Amino acid sequence: MSAPMIQVASAWLPLPPTSNNSYVNIQHGRAKSMALKNWEEAAGWTWRVEGVMPKEPLDKTQTWGWSGKFYFPSTSKSDLDNHTKHITDLIVRVVFGGAPDDRYMTWCNHRKLVDKKNPGVMVTVWKVDHDALGG
Secondary structure, eight states, X not given: OOOOEEEEEEEEEOOOOOGGGSEEEEXXXXXXXXXXXXXXXXXXXXXXXXXXXXXXXXXXXXXXXXXXXXXXXXXXXXXXXXXXXXXXHHXXXXXXXXXXXXXXXXXXXXXXXXXXXXXXXXXXXXXXXXXXXXX
16 A cells, blocks of 8 residues: 655756756766756745645654756756755755755656746645645
């Protein structure tokens, strides 16, 4: 039996940079690339302004997951899972305000599609309905 899920947030976001292009080497380690910083700012504001946000804060240990439909401009060699981590981090930071930690993410489901005119990703966040499971 699968757990009942409740949709808590959704947004259409620009495609994130691949994880291959997200960090740069600096003298004492690694830092976010300008591409990642720009995407985080744009995607964060997009979600805050245009996205559907949770009506009430979730418990810090709330189990959750997300689904994404990734629309790429072509059938490129882009590796889908190189784009997903940034969205998970954005969900934790913007949708949940830093909680729950992404360690409480219990599932994710992604599709890779093509849209030459409107590349982006439709993200939907779900929480497990513990009440429907009996507590």
